[in-house]
Amino acid sequence: MIAVNQLTKRYGRHTAVEDVSFHCEPGTVTGFLGPNGAGKSTTMRMICGLTPPTSGQATVDGHPYRELPNPGRTIGVLLDASAQHAGRTGREALAVAATTMGVDRSLVGEVLDRVGLDAVAARRRVRAYSLGMRQRLGLAHALLGNPRVLVLDEPANGLDPEGIFWMRGLLRDFADRGGTVLLSSHLLREVEAVADRLVVIGGGRIVAQGGKDELLAGDGTVVRARDRVALRGALERAGLPVSESTDGLLVRADPEAVGQAAAAAGVALTELRAAGGGGLEQLFLTLTAAADSAAAGPDQTGTDAAPTREAVR
Template identity: 50%
Template sequence: MITLRGLTKRFGGVTAVDDLTVEIRPGQVTGFLGPNGAGKSTTMRMVLGLDRPTAGQALVNGRDYRTLRHPLYEVGALLDATGVHPARSGVAHLRAMARSNGVPERRVAQVLDLVGLDARAAGKPGRALSLGMGQRLGIAGALLGDPPVLLLDEPVNGLDPDGVRWIRGFTRRLADEGRTVLVSSHLMSEMQQTADRLVVLGRGRLVADAPLAELIAARPAASVRVRGPEPAALAALGDRLAAEGATVTADEGGMSVAGSTAGRVGDLAHEMGVRLHELTPVAPSLEEAFLELTADSVEYAAGPTGGGTR
């Protein structure tokens, strides 16, 4: 379990994370979604004790990271690719990590096995690792202490389709084992494939916190597609809808009606005796819904003060 309470981080004049209160629960993959610069990495860094909150709290299993006696046993993280020294092998990296955290060395072979890295791959120096192997190694490191909580920051960035599939399957398995799994991404399409629940950030603020299915269902219908065999009757229907305040755009074989509902268009067509062959609500794509949710922060990211330095 990860608990954020009023979590706030300011860097000079930039509020990277703004009064964030949310609970990330076990047994689920929680997608942490937001455009670049929304504050996802900063939030994860505060959970891991790498950045100190300006205000509020970030708790792992009810405790501040800095008070955990054996943090590797409580929370594992993949923050950036691997952190493996270019000249050091993956297995040497994991052994050093295990030693300095009081994890028995036999666990190294176990985690390599879990992430599907064989001895040959694990024996390569950091500089010879592909991005996909580097991610697996990073996740192996996160799993060394078999922690109940895992944070993965943009784990699929730059991976090939096989690597992406592997990460998706693996995060699912970790959640099914009852762990708390928080996975960040700036891509709605990615989260759609991975997450049970979404926590959406925009400009450091909580924009949504709901099951994925609920967010999908809550998307408003952007417009209604209407087709019929009688152009004149359809045009009359369009005029009535426009008079009610809808925006009607004629297109081939029919029209598109925004600012009304399929129910209203259908009722009116019935009342006017207009034959219809199609009446289809057209929902915006999830990507569009996401952009809408985070529109403020997108503007912010594109604005003159958006691209601050780390």
């Protein structure tokens, strides 16, 4: 189990993560979603003991990561597939990890097979690995200690469609056997296919969380008015959760409640309808639209140097 309670991380005047709280239960895959710079990587690094929080706490099986006697036997971590010794072979890299964790080295071959790295790939130097192969090796490292928890940041990067399908099955099987998975990915459809729960972060704050079916079913109401500012003010005064949408304002309430709030404030509406079921992609875009526009720059974690689409999260 992962418990994140009121985590905040500040870098000088910049607040990367603010008052973030969520739980990941055994037997579930939790999709952790947000736009670039939203605070995903910072949060995951705090869970894994790599970045000290300014305030708040994250625990794994009831203990902060740094207090775990042998972390790799409790939590498997893959945050950066490139952070591996380029001069070692895949088998050597896992053998060193097995020795460090006190794991029987005979398990190295089993884990390599499990992640689809054959004997030829196992003898190859990591510097010659493709990104997809490095992802598989990183996942093998995460699984080597037979942990109860997995924390994976963009594990499908570099994988072909067959590899993505394979990873989906592996994570689903891990959770179905009682494991806990926290998965960050920009492949929204893959997250939708495998996740049980969703946590959406924007601008360093949690903007939505809950069961996948619950969040996707409760699309809410889309509403428009000529005076958008007055409409938003009326909805907020009525205590209705409201966010910006490409279609107008999205309100987490039924159309009747929205219409009554607007009428009470004397705001004339030009559109009022139930939001369409656009799936996880539409939910993500709607919830993070305001956070995207407010983001001033990258999430200053200092963890990802490659200037890729998901280099800063």
